[in-house]
Every structure is written in C-alpha cells, then in structure tokens.
Amino acid sequence: MIRRESKSKKLKKYLNDIKALYQVSKSMTSTLNLDEVLEMIATKVASALGAKLCTLRLFDEKDRVLKLRATSALNKTLTPLMKDIPVGEGVAGGVALKKRARIVKDLSRCKEFLHPEVARKKGWRSMLSVPMIERDKLVGVLSIYSDKGDAFRADDKDILQLFGNQAAIAIEDTRLALYARTDHLKIMRLFAGMLDAKDNYTEEHSERVMRYTLAIADEIGLSQQQKEILRYASYLHDIGKIGLDNAILTKPDKLTKEEWEEVKKHPEIGADILRKAGLVDGLIPTVLYHHRHYDGRGYPEKGPTGKKISIEARILAVADAYEAMVSKRVYRNALSDEDARAELKRCAGTQFDPEVVDIFLKILARQK
Ligand SMILES: [Fe+2]
Numbered sequence: 001m002i003r004r005e006s007k008s009k010k011l012k013k014y015l016n017d018i019k020a021l022y023q024v025s026k027s028m029t030s031t032l033n034l035d036e037v038l039e040m041i042a043t044k045v046a047s048a049l050g051a052k053l054c055t056l057r058l059f060d061e062k063d064r065v066l067k068l069r070a071t072s073a074l075n076k077t078l079t080p081l082m083k084d085i086p087v088g089e090g091v092a093g094g095v096a097l098k099k100r101a102r103i104v105k106d107l108s109r110c111k112e113f114l115h116p117e118v119a120r121k122k123g124w125r126s127m128l129s130v131p132m133i134e135r136d137k138l139v140g141v142l143s144i145y146s147d148k149g150d151a152f153r154a155d156d157k158d159i160l161q162l163f164g165n166q167a168a169i170a171i172e173d174t175r176l177a178l179y180a181r182t183d184h185l186k187i188m189r190l191f192a193g194m195l196d197a198k199d200n201y202t203e204e205h206s207e208r209v210m211r212y213t214l215a216i217a218d219e220i221g222l223s224q225q226q227k228e229i230l231r232y233a234s235y236l237h238d239i240g241k242i243g244l245d246n247a248i249l250t251k252p253d254k255l256t257k258e259e260w261e262e263v264k265k266h267p268e269i270g271a272d273i274l275r276k277a278g279l280v281d282g283l284i285p286t287v288l289y290h291h292r293h294y295d296g297r298g299y300p301e302k303g304p305t306g307k308k309i310s311i312e313a314r315i316l317a318v319a320d321a322y323e324a325m326v327s328k329r330v331y332r333n334a335l336s337d338e339d340a341r342a343e344l345k346r347c348a349g350t351q352f353d354p355e356v357v358d359i360f361l362k363i364l365a366r367q368k
Contacts, residue, residue, distance in 0.1 A: 016048060033174075033224060034171070034174050034175065034178065035069070035070070037170055037171065037174050038056050038058075038069050038070035038171070039070045041056055041070065041142075041163070041167045041170070042054045042055065042056045042070040042071050042072045043072045044163075045072070045142065045144065045160070045163050046072035046073075046144065047072075048159075048163070049144055049156060049159065049160060050146075051072070051144035051145060051146055052122070052123075052124060052144075052145050052146055052147050053071060053072055053073060053078075053122075053124070053144070053145045054071065054072040054142070054143065054144045054145075055068060055070075055071045055072075055081060055092075055142075055143045055144075055145075056068075056069055056070040056071070056140060056141075056142055056167070057069065057085065057092055057140050057141045057142075057143075058139065058140040058171070059087070059096060059138045059139060059140050059141075060084070063084070064086060064087045065084040065085060065086050065087065066084065066085040066086075066087065066092055066093060066096055066140065066141055067084050068081055068082050068083075068084075069140070077118070077121065077122065078118065078122075080115050080117070080118050081115060081118065083114075085114065089112075089114065090112055090113060090114035091104060091110065091112055091113050091114075091127065091129050091143070092129055092141040092143055094112060095129045095130065095131050095141050095143075096131060096138055096140075096141050098131075099131045099133060099138060100131065101128070101129065101130040101131065101157050101160070101161055102128070102129050103126070103127075103128050103152045103156075103157060104126055104127045104128070104129075105126055105149065105150040105152075106125065106126065106149055106150065107119045107124055107125055107126060107127055107145075108120070108125070113127075119145075122145075122147075123147045124145040124146065124147060125146060125147055125148055125149040125151070126145070126146050126148065126149055126150055126151045126152060127143055127144065127145045127146070127152075128143065128144050128146075128152040128156060128157060128160055129141055129142070129143040129144075130142050130143075130157065130160045130161045130163075130164040131164065132164040132165070132167050132168035132171070133164075133165065133168055134165075134168035134169055134171075134172045139167075139168040139171050139172065140167075140168070140171070142160060142163065142164045142167060144160065185231070188231075188232060188235040188236060189206075189207075189235060191235060191236060191239065192206035192207075192234075192235035192236070193206075195236075195238050195239060195241060195242070198241060198242070198244075198246065198249060199238065199241065199249055200249065200250055200329065200330055201324075201327055205323060205324075205327060206234055206235050208323050209234045209316070209319050209320050209323045210230070210231055210234035210235065212318075212319035212322065212323065212360065212363075213230040213231075213233070213234050213312075213315050213316055213319045214227055214230060214231065215360075215363050216315045216318070216319065216356060216359055216360055216363065217230055217315060219359050219362075219363060220311070220315075220359065222311065222312075225282070226282070226311070226312060229282040229283050229286055229312050230286070230312050230315060230316065232279075232283050233283055233286040233287055233290070233312060233313075233316050234316065234319070234320075236270070236274065236283070236287060237267075237270065237286070237287050237290045237316060237320065238266060238270065239270040239273055239274070239287070240265065240266035240267055240268065240269030240270025240271070240272075240273065240287075241263075241266045241269075241270075242269075242273075243269065244262060244263065244266065245262070248262060248263060249263075250330050251330070251331070252330050252331050253331070254331075264291075264299040264300075267287060267288050267289065267290060267291055267292075267299065267300060268288065268300055270287045270288070271284050271285075271287050271288035274287060282310070282312060285310045285312075285313060286310055286312040286313045286316055288300065288303070288313075289303055289304070289309050289310065289313040289317075290313050290316045290317050290320060291317070292304070292305075292309055292313065292317075293305075293350065293351045293352075294306055294309070294314070294349065294350065294351060294352055294353050294354075295349070295350045295351070297350075297351075298351065306353075307353070309353075311356075314352070314353040314356050315356055317351070317352060317353075317356075318344065318352050318353070318356050318357055318360050319360070321343075321344070321347075321351075321352070322340055322341075322344060322360070322364075325339075325340040325343060326340050337364070341361060341364060344357050344360065344361065345357065345361065
C-alpha cells in the first residue's frame with residue numbers, strides 16, 4: 001500500500017513535470033521576446049522541480065562567459081549572481097566546459113562554487129546544474145538550488161536535462177525568428193518606401209506613421225503581437241494603391257467622381273493582396289478598415305463601426321491622417337501642427353475614435 005502510494009505520487013510528479021515542459025515549449029512559439037521566453041523557463045523549472053531558485057545563464061561565444069539572463073525570483077540579495085561566469089570556472093562554468101550535468105550535494109563543502117556567501121544567507125544547501133545544448137552547440141546553463149542538503153536525485157537530473165534541451169531549442173528558435181523578423185522588416189521598409197514614393201510622400205512618411213502608432217499602442221498597453229501588427233500595417237496599409245494610376249495619385253486638382261471611386265478601393269485591394277500572401281490575420285482588418293470612420297462613414301462602405309473596428313485600425317487611422325496632414329501634398333500645402341491637431345479634435349467621435357485622438361494629442365503635447 002505504502003509502495004503503491006509512493007509510486008502514484010511519483011507518477012503524479014512526472015505528469016506535472018511533463019505538463020510544465022509542454023507548457024514551456026507551447027508558449028515559446030507564441031512570443032518573439034527572448035527575455036520573456038527565458039524568464040518563463042526559469043519560473044516553470046523552479047516550480048516544476050520544487051526548487052528555491054532557478055537561474056538561466058546564456059553562453060556568450062565571443063567572451064566565452066556565461067551571462068545571467070533570467071531567474072525564477074531575482075532580488076537585490078542576489079546581485080552577486082549577476083556577474084558573468086567564465087567557462088571553466090565555478091559549478092556552472094564547469095558544467096559548460098564539460099557539457100555534463102552536475103549535482104552538488106553539499107554547497108558548503110563545494111570549493112568551486114563562486115557565491116558561498118549568498119548560499120549561506122539564502123539557505124541554499126544543494127544544487128543541480130545542467131548544460132543547455134542544441135545540436136552539439138552550448139547554448140547556456142540551467143541551475144536549480146534547494147534549501148535541503150542532498151536534495152537532487154538522478155531522475156531530477158534527467159528531468160532538468162529535458163527542460164534544458166527544450167529550452168535550448170526554444171532559445172535558438174527565438175533567435176532565428178528574430179533574425180528572420182529583422183529581414184521581414186527590411187523588406188516591409190522597402191515596400192513602404194516604394195508606396196511612399198508612389199504617393200509622393202517624403203521618404204519618412206511610413207516611418208513616422210509607425211512611430212506614432214507604436215507610441216499610442218504603448219500608452220494604451222497593447223500586446224507585443226498587436227504592436228507587431230501595427231508595425232507591419234504602418235508600412236503596408238496603402239499597398240492596395242500599387243495598381244492605381246499614377247496620374248490619379250499625383251493629380252494637383254480635385255479628383256473626378258470616377259477617380260475618387262478608384263482611390264477608395266485601395267483598402268480592399270490591399271487586404272486582398274495580403275490575404276493571398278497568407279499574411280497574419282490581424283493585419284488584414286487593420287489594412288481593410290484604416291479609412292473606415294468611427295461613425296460608420298468613410299470607406300469601405302460595409303464594415304464595423306465604433307469600437308467594433310479593430311483597435312489597430314482605429315490607431316492607424318489617427319496616426320496616418322495626422323502625418324498626411326502635416327506633410328506637403330501635390331494638391332495642397334502642409335498643415336501646421338496646430339491646425340492638424342485641431343482637425344483631429346474636430347473629427348474625434350465622427351471620423352476617429354475619440355479616446356485614441358485624446359491619447360495621441362497627449363503624446364504630441366508631451367513631445368513638444
Ligand atoms: Fe490609405
């Protein structure tokens with residue numbers, strides 16, 4: 001009976017470990033923020049293995065040191081740990097050099113351990129450290145500490161090694177995704193430059209629109225993903241103008257009704273282009289509704305109104321309109337910043353979301 005109970009307890013612990021491991025790998029793919037990924041690994045590992053603290057160090061190839069990048073609970077008393085550890089020094093440095101896990105049963109008797117004074121103060125008595133390796137390449141070192149002496153067994157080592165391997169893959173994936181994203185943004189910028197030129201805007205029009213949209217997004221507290229949509233949408237929202245006759249876009253006089261009807265199609269054409277390219281979902285409504293008014297007017301004629309228009313589209317509408325107003329166009333001179341702000345205020349609640357206008361005016365006032 002006792003044996004069975006301990007067996008089921010063990011099984012339960014394993015299941016929990018696997019669940020935590022699964023959560024780690026699942027959430028990896030949903031974020032592009034390396035710091036967030038690392039922090040989550042450290043927190044999940046500490047709770048899954050019941051450790052007092054988990055530290056995650058990344059290997060810096062250039063300086064051959066291990067840099068502390070995340071912990072499950074960092075506070076001031078742990079600042080000595082923030083020092084870089086050269087490969088080959090200390091427990092973690094040794095694990096990195098040999099690429100082999102190590103259990104320290106009694107920290108007070110471990111000569112290599114670099115922070116005995118912290119361990120004493122915090123009551124850490126044993127530790128377990130594993131290398132994070134991805135395709136034979138050292139990515140970093142994952143360590144856990146316990147307030148019990150001789151706390152870690154071989155199966156803890158196996159579980160932590162699994163976490164370490166999973167973490168290494170996630171870290172490398174995130175790094176690769178970040179490189180790819182840099183390239184994506186460069187290509188977007190190229191597109192944006194072409195579109196700005198076609199529209200006779202100055203080169204920095206899209207860049208400025210992006211800065212405004214991100215400033216508003218920060219103020220509202222939008223997620224990383226929403227900000228990513230805004231970044232892309234700032235560059236690509238007018239992509240539907242690509243097929244428009246240049247004569248219409250550069251016409252100094254008033255457009256005829258037919259010409260205006262052509263211009264009004266650009267959000268739909270743009271959304272269609274992005275849809276066919278298989279681009280992210282949130283980007284499409286942003287592009288589609290960037291000229292849709294808060295009160296349901298504007299274009300396209302059919303679509304959501306008020307707060308049902310995506311927040312990204314409502315933000316882009318304000319930022320793009322302001323930047324267009326203060327730019328010199330072929331058919332009119334640039335408006336002064338004061339006039340442009342007055343125009344935003346006048347159209348708050350009809351053309352624009354009044355809350356977004358409010359926030360944007362505050363941002364502009366602060367920049368002054
Ligand atoms: Fe547009």
